[in-house]
Amino acid sequence: MKNIHLIWGVIIPLGLLLSSSIRPTARQSSGAWMQLINGKDMSGWKASENKETWSVTPEGYLQAVGKRSHLFYEGEYLNGAFKNFEFEAQVRTFKLANSGIYFHTKYQESGWPGQGIEIQVNNSHIGEGDYIELKRMGSLYGVRNVYKTFAKDDEWITVKARVENDRVQIWVNEIKTVDYIQSERRMAGIKKLSSGTFCLQGHDPNSKMQYRSFKVRRLPDAASSNLAPLTYAPWQDTLLKYQGQQFAFIDLNPRTSLSPQDLAKYVYSTGINVALLKNPKTAKELSEAKKLPLFTGIKVNADNLANLKANTADYIIGESTGIESARTLLNSKKINVWSDKGQDLNTDQADELLDLAKQNNVAIEIDNVSKTPSLAVLRKAKAKGCKFTFAGLVPADKLSQSLYVVEAIRGAKLSYKDQYVPKW
Structure with missing residues (x-):
């Protein structure tokens, strides 16, 4: 029995939960890596509401500085939607900045995205008004929150994620922060994994963020973690x-x-x-x-x-x-x-x-x-x-x-x- 782990009555192989590599096995391997940021302009990306928040720096980085605006990917590689995939993004936060990477979302002209799930991109944001923000970089927002910071502002940070039907894994600079297996039943306030596009968040005027790379490759729609869904106590x-x-x-x-x-x-x-x-x-x-x-x-x-x-x-x-x-x-x-x-x-x-x-x-x-x-x-x-x-x-x-x-x-x-x- 030493090679299994029991969580809430569900038997899960030990090695699966602690796998720290984002590289898929040969059986899971799918298409080539696709770079969604071209280093020249915002081709393939569509900004919502305060569109002036987004710009391209002389170095070719996508940059957010300004009022709330979300940048949705609608380029040639979308091909309908992303369901199972892995991505690797290079991001840089500045002091007090807050951002996020949404997946399984779709374009909307205003407001916070109503569809999709957010990966928190935030090392030092403290909140606004009476609200205090405690969730940190690498959280699966509202689903698996991380309260310790594993990266620093003013440095390039590698954020990786892998989504396979019912499982989401997230890494920040090679530290796995999240390994979440979705419950079969609907949980109040928690969105179900589905399919859609990606979205980068421009949060507020004090949140200066830069993205210099966003690579993604698809995994087969039939790809699965082969882990039993969680049974919540x-x-x-x-x-x-x-x-x-x-x-x-x-x-x-x-x-x-x-x-x-x-x-x-x-x-x-x-x-x-x-x-x-x-x-x-x-x-x-x-x-x-x-x-x-x-x-x-x-x-x-x-x-x-x-x-x-x-x-x-x-x-x-x-x-x-x-x-x-x-x-x-x-x-x-x-x-x-x-x-x-x-x-x-x-x-x-x-x-x-x-x-x-x-x-x-x-x-x-x-x-x-x-x-x-x-x-x-x-x-x-x-x-x-x-x-x-x-x-x-x-x-x-x-x-x-x-x-x-x-x-x-x-x-x-x-x-x-x-x-x-x-x-x-």
């Missing part, structure tokens, strides 16, 4: 609902013995973002996450806090076992997240500790398994302006037994803006 439906309200489900304190590769499979299959977590002595092992879609964290306590070296992790989490260790950690200026294992937030010292967390910009962990802190404490922390993180979301059986994180969201009236996301 009731808890997954609930998380999808709240994901639609922009909540980022990230386990920054996974208490599991899963390998980095198995953690990555969990991210792919559930959409829950996960961290590889080590202590100060084993921090070098965080390098195992280098090519995986994982946050990296270091867990400390009051006793080993002094052993913390130069920080190369995405965040530091402090775990206390009593009031004095809680004070030490919260006052240390070294931690980003506080895990209250001593449950001192259930004592008379709760107000003092919450004030320390707020003063020192330390987020409070909500543990889905131990169901702590209590809703009363969370309401108090919310009123003080504290931030929050989640734990106890790995593995899936923990979510089958408890959805306290959702109770916390409802009971304390939390919003996605109350969440802490590392290095955001």
Whole structure:
């Protein structure tokens, strides 16, 4: 049984979920690569609404700077529509820029595309007005969201995707960020894979984006992942609902013995973002996450806090076992997240500790398994302006037994803006 993996009652071969190459097998291979950007003009592309947003730079790049406009491919290689395919795009984002690559879409003159699915192209966009954007480069927008940035602004980034009927895989600079298998049933708010053309997004006047290459080749219409469709558990439906309200489900304190590769499979299959977590002595092992879609964290306590070296992790989490260790950690200026294992937030010292967390910009962990802190404490922390993180979301059986994180969201009236996301 060591060559299979069980997800929500579906048996899936292990090797398929972690395949990191975009090259198809001989059986799947289809037509030659087609370059959709000619480096001279916008031939084959049709802009919507604010057409002046799009231009061609002297170097031959397609560039978006201006009001919302979408650039749809309608050139000679379309030949009706693209269904199964792989593409490779070279994109460059500039500070605060937001864009997207849509597939299975069709031309519309105004508004956000109503047909198709978007691959997020965004390293540093923070949102507009009251809206805060947390989703990052390589997300399958609203379906499999990625909250860690794996690329940098002002650099050319390679975005690859492969679509085979019921499966979508996405890579950002060779890191596979998404491996999604579509459910057989229709999910509220999630569009079904179909067929159509490609579209590049010009998002807003502050979003300067450039595309210098967009290569695509078709795969046979009969191409298939040969993987069983996902069977969604009731808890997954609930998380999808709240994901639609922009909540980022990230386990920054996974208490599991899963390998980095198995953690990555969990991210792919559930959409829950996960961290590889080590202590100060084993921090070098965080390098195992280098090519995986994982946050990296270091867990400390009051006793080993002094052993913390130069920080190369995405965040530091402090775990206390009593009031004095809680004070030490919260006052240390070294931690980003506080895990209250001593449950001192259930004592008379709760107000003092919450004030320390707020003063020192330390987020409070909500543990889905131990169901702590209590809703009363969370309401108090919310009123003080504290931030929050989640734990106890790995593995899936923990979510089958408890959805306290959702109770916390409802009971304390939390919003996605109350969440802490590392290095955001």
